[in-house]
Every structure is written in structure tokens, then in C-alpha cells.
Amino acid sequence: MKISIIYYSMTGHSKKMANTISKELSVSSENIKTNPKLEDVDLLFIISGIYSDKSSPVLIEYVKGLTKRNVKKVALITSSGSGITKPIKVREILENNGIKVLKDEFLYAGGFMFFGGHPNKNDIMNATNFVKETLKSL
């Protein structure tokens, strides 16, 4: 099974989270800003933050280019100041493109900028558990 990890990070939280999951799965993570080319991916982790209540336009544009021909399933990992905001538009676009987006998604409080030290040990532990459970559920 081919797993890929991509992230969009304005202030570093999602990048740190992506690096951690990358080590856990021994799969390299790629920055969406570099427009990574994805081929034959069975499970894609998309890790990002929320800005002005939405996903970044950079992420939105990127996911518009994904189809079920290059990505089968997606698992979402998202941080926000509130810790509860979901990347609704990203899910909608992917589903419209025929990609299965797993119902369970991982949300955590990323704080704002460098305040709060997120993702912290607890966030990392919970995200790692989410990744393990996701793989088990497939």
C-alpha cells in the first residue's frame, strides 16, 4: 500500500506534525507549496491549518488537481486556534473528484502563531494514535 504525506503550513505547526508522522511511517512528507506530483497513492494524509475560518487557497487549488486516478483515499489532519474547525471545502472538493475521504479526521488546537507550543507532546501522541488507527481500519 502506497502512503503519501503532504502539508500546508503558514506558521510551522503542520510542518512539525507532518515531520513527526513522516518518521512514524518512514514516508517522506512534501510541502504543498512545491506542488508535489502524486501517483498511485492508496492513502494520502493531508496536514494543514485553518486561516480566517478556512483552508488556505493554496491547499484548495492543489486538491482541485487530485483525482481518484492518482489518489484512492485521504485522511485529514487539521489544526486551528479553536481546535474544532474542519477543512470542509477540502473534503467537498476531494469527494466531488471521486476520492474517498475518511469520515474520521484528526483535529487539534494549534494555538496562534508561536503561542502555546503546539503541536505539543499530547497533540503528537494523539495524532500518532489516529494514524495507527487509520491504517488498522483500512
Ligand SMILES: Cc1cc2nc3c(=O)[nH]c(=O)nc-3n(C[C@H](O)[C@H](O)[C@H](O)COP(=O)(O)O)c2cc1C
Ligand atoms: C493568519 C492566520 C489566521 C488564522 N485564522 C484562524 C481562524 O480563523 N480560526 C482558527 O480557529 N484559527 C486560526 N488561526 C490559527 C491557525 O489555524 C493555527 O495556528 C494552525 O495551527 C496553523 O497551522 P500552521 O502553523 O501549520 O500554519 C489562524 C492563524 C493565522 C496565522
